[in-house]
Amino acid sequence: MRASEIMTSPAVATTPTTPLREAVAVLTEKGFAGLPVVDDEGRVLGTFTEFDALRGIRASGEGITVGELMSVPVEVITPSTEVTEIGRRMLADRLRCLPVVEEGFLVGVVSRRDLLRPLVRPDDAIAAQVHSLMSDYAGHRPKWTVEVDGGCVHVSGEFRDEAERRVLDALARTVPGVVAVVLADRNPAST
Structure with missing residues (x-):
């Protein structure tokens, strides 16, 4: 920020x-x-x-x-x-x-x-803004789950490559109140 x-x-x-x-x-x-x-x-x-x-x-x-x-x-x-x-x-x-x-x-x-x-911005407001930014980036297709706890943003989903991970990390950090960003790969369920 x-x-x-x-x-x-x-x-x-x-x-x-x-x-x-x-x-x-x-x-x-x-x-x-x-x-x-x-x-x-x-x-x-x-x-x-x-x-x-x-x-x-x-x-x-x-x-x-x-x-x-x-x-x-x-x-x-x-x-x-x-x-x-x-x-x-x-x-x-x-x-x-x-x-x-x-x-x-x-x-x-x-x-x-x-x-x-x-620092005192509510987690739900942070989550909503991060989700909106990522939705815009993905063309409004749901690709990632966003959860926020104490200003720490957890994004899980599938990432194309390291460049996309860096873009999402940078997008999340533009939101006021974000103190950290964690990106986690979500593996597809086994059949």
């Missing part, structure tokens, strides 16, 4: 000239841990977090702008960044959100909540 599949887009952002009070209002009203800080063209300059807001309030807060408080340098990711890499970076650097940029411009944000959301 990649950032593009879980990111919040369009991203709510702020600018360096935004007053502290206004930025704090966005953080608290929307329930965000942080906001990307962008220039007039949408390039990410930094992030403004709850911690930055608290520093500003402690320093009196009057007349202070986001640009004076924002965290720099800012870590960013791309839409193709793998979720495992996002999680690793968030844990290692204690980040609560990461701006997603494409060709230097903000296209979304991934928060810890975005990372967690697919």
Whole structure:
């Protein structure tokens, strides 16, 4: 799974000239841990977090702008960044959100909540989506049985070759909430 599949887009952002009070209002009203800080063209300059807001309030807060408080340098990711890499970076650097940029411009944000959301997706919803993808791939002919337990997808049936197995594995992994894929050959019953 990649950032593009879980990111919040369009991203709510702020600018360096935004007053502290206004930025704090966005953080608290929307329930965000942080906001990307962008220039007039949408390039990410930094992030403004709850911690930055608290520093500003402690320093009196009057007349202070986001640009004076924002965290720099800012870590960013791309839409193709793998979720495992996002999680690793968030844990290692204690980040609560990461701006997603494409060709230097903000296209979304991934928060810890975005990372967690697919993990709590019901197994039946995952199974239905995986089954639908595989049915489309097979031309709507029932070829495989799909079962999901704790986000682990078990696909059983007959596979033409290793290439088809790789395609089915890749298809299943595109579904939010999938944590593992197991493909098992189903042998035809003896007569």
